[in-house]
Amino acid sequence: MLKERLKKDLLSWARSLADFFIRRECVCCSRPLESFESGICTICLSEIPLSYTWSSNTSFADKTFWGRCQIEKVTCLFLYKGKYRNLVYSIKYKGNIRLGIRLGKMLGEVIAEESIDYIIPVPLHRRKKRKRGYNQSEIIGRGILQALRKKNPAAKIETRLLERKDFTTTQTRKDRADRWLNVRDAFRVNPEKALQLAENNTIPHFLIIDDVLTTGATLDACASLLAESIKCRISIATLAAVP
Ligand SMILES: [Zn+2]
Helix, strand or coil, X not given: XXXXXXXXXXXXXXXXXXXXXXXXXXXXXXXXXXXCCECECHHHXXXXXXXXXXXXXXXXXXXXXXXXXXXXXXXXXXXXXHHHHHHHHHHHHCCCHHHHHHHHHHHHHHCCCXXXXXXXXXXXXXXHHHHHCCCHHHHHHHHHHHHHHHHCCCCEECCCCEEECCXXXXXXXXCHHHHHHCHHHHEEECHHHHHHHHCCCCCCEXXXXXXXXXXXHHHHHHHHHHHHHCCCEEEEEEEEECC
């Protein structure tokens, strides 16, 4: 108890000290942050345009995948519009890992599905990951896991089942439309990992994670590959969705 209190005091002291040297501001509205705020201010957070995709199985997010690979549920936290686009930008390009985990946790809390076994972040090109230092989908997945474990303690992140093929094989294609059509070519399922999962004799429920849902082409490619390789159930979660 005392240890927890000390930890909290130290954390608050460190934040005040950081505020003194570095101007911390809201990534959405640029207002200076209070010491108890982190990444996003209380006002912007209270006005975040939630998508409510979790409240039905026929939301616009679910419909994105109708007629494609069979997806059980698509959950997105907020609508990708206005100043709230900065949240994704900050996590993706500014190394705001803490914000990614925090929003991931909020997303995990609204995921109604309790039977998720594996969280599968959409893999990043190896070269991109090396340059960025992290995969933003994996960061969001870490936050989701924190929330999901309260519902299902056995849930885990699986980053080795789905792989991104070599950077050059997809990027050398010059035509954009061609690249879109060949988005499936960008990924592969690790056969060893797939075999390991098949040996468990249960049907795993995968939750594929991405930062933003736009056309759904990448997520559909990942889902189709998984469904072809392993008998499984598939759901999808993204931080934001283009309305
Ligand atoms: Zn703000």
